[in-house]
Amino acid sequence: MAHASTADIQTFVEREAKAASVPGVAYALIDGDQVHTGHFGQTKDDGGRSVSEQTAFAIGSISKSFTAFAIMQLREKGLLELDMPVSTYLPELEKAAVGAMTVRQLLSHTSGLSIVQGNSNQTDVTTDRDALKRRVVYLATITPARAPGEVWDYSNANYQLLSRVVEVLSATEFGDYVESQILKPLGMNDSRMIDWEHGPDDAAPHRPWFWTKVQFDGRGTGRGSLGQGGVMASARDMATYLNMMMNGENDILTADSKAEMMQPASSISPSYGLGWFIAPERGLVFHSGANPGFEAFASMRPDQKKGFIILANGGSGFGFGETGYLRRGAAVLALGGQDERRPGWMMKAAFLLIVALPLFCLLGAWRSWKRRASIKAKGRGIAHSRIWMPLLAAVGFAYVLLIFLPGSFGVNIQTATFFQPDLGLLLILSAIGIAIWAAIHSLVALYSRA
Incomplete structure (x- = not known):
């Protein structure tokens, strides 16, 4: 499919956001050094501010790429090796089954932890400083669904362990590390870790409620889940982030490490690198994200220096109010690829x-x-x-x-x-x-x- 014009993307976003009852959307298209941003709707469905390119949205599991980025930074500092067991860096896991998993296996979702195990504690929204440490103590008690390196299975638990590794090796709380070592150096000034109190300029989350969406005033995540889904970012800032991933330069991470993140991690993980899904045959690198009341989708064609990010403050419904067509369809319009089918x-x-x-x-x-x-x-x-x-x-x-x-x-x-x-x-x-x-x-x- 040929790339659509920016006007076509805007028309598509407005139409499908209304169809999915999404209050507000922001997006950015990266084409080399050119960045085009667009937006639609409100930060709240009851008269909030107009969404802009500076509006911060929770980006859900796209945050995993930031966690992987932090791990790669620590490797470049000589503080860890990807093929060492995680218990090397978290001694409390030495006798636990999860301790035998390597850092690379955690990064690539080949650790043996299952998707169900990773999602079992999503409703833990505690925010005290020991929340992540407690999460790791809990993970030390479980038996992985499969042996490490046996199968690929997407699991949030992998990135909970990795965020604790970042915390221990950097001697810095995980969220503080991401803000000080990634967001601020890149000039992502409208972005931060979720702080559980929405600012007046932030997009507010809206969860599906039958044929519409209702604002969610509770916490969407806790401190123990920051590594899997704790970043809030604006469309403009995410364009900066994706551009950095594709620039082929040594900056806050070497070009070689960036390229490694966007390549298959192993034969067991042909469609996932280190924090990113990949489709090598189509030249695509991508990741979706969801927090309660938020949806996001990021995609890149690194060889063409093209990228696209779309952020929505409405969670996807079941049958009605689905947001998948909005997010993935807009990405196809922006970068080309296989046509996205509307839900039946x-x-x-x-x-x-x-x-x-x-x-x-x-x-x-x-x-x-x-x-x-x-x-x-x-x-x-x-x-x-x-x-x-x-x-x-x-x-x-x-x-x-x-x-x-x-x-x-x-x-x-x-x-x-x-x-x-x-x-x-x-x-x-x-x-x-x-x-x-x-x-x-x-x-x-x-x-x-x-």
Whole structure:
């Protein structure tokens, strides 16, 4: 696909932001030494300020590239080696299973830690100075899903460990290190680590709520999660950051180290480097990011010195209010590539089914209770299995709704509710509705046999 004009990108962003109920968007297109920025909407959906190129958004997992960058800086200072076990730098992990993972395996998501393990503590939003240290103590108690170096599996836990390595080796709190050694030297003056109090010029997060989005006033992350998703940045500043990654120069990191970050980390990780996803056959380096109420997408073509960043203060919904087409579609318009497909009706139908499920369950419970007299008339003709089968079915459905379905997306029900409160609420209500139906059905069956 040919690159679109800046006017076409702006038109696309405005149209799709409205379709996805996203209050505000900022983006930047890098083309060599040229940077074009654009924006749309408000920092809040209730009359906030207009979004600008200086507006700070949480960039979610794009923050992992900053953590990887910090690790590479420490390597260049001779403070660590990528192929040494992480317990070399975190002695408290010496006897833990996670201690055998190498720094490179953590950087490239080949450590053996799973996506579910990495997302299990996303709702820990504590902010005291020991939060990251406690997170590492917790990780020392878990058994990785696979052996190190066996498979690729994206896991936030990898970057929680890496951020603690930065903290220990630099003798500086992780967030302070990123600000003083990366953001400030690059002149990213509108950017910082999340400080849990949104400034008047910041974009406010908005989480999906059925067919719209509602402002989220809680904390989207804690200090223990800064290494995986703790950076807030403006579109203009992110353009500076991406330009630095592609400039081929020795500055706050050598050109060789930057290039290494954007190459396959190993044969087990052909599509991920060190803090970046890569598509070598398409010449692309990219990463998406999500915090509760925020979505972001960064992409680069380093050989062409072209890049694109888009930031949105609306979290993606399920079926309705999805932001994927907005983010990835804008990137395709900016840099070319395979056309992005608009979400189809199946996800919408699935969401509507989940909306209706609690109502169907309660209707079934009401019908069973209403028919109890006619069922009683059948007396002992009611099979004994009519008593316990509904309860067994309820347990099975609860497992599917509260464990299996969230797990298929790599999260638990708490994390699913944290990012998509409408979907999480519906899954919980559905499980409760099925439990009520089963209880009523079983009680009626038991009553009929009395």
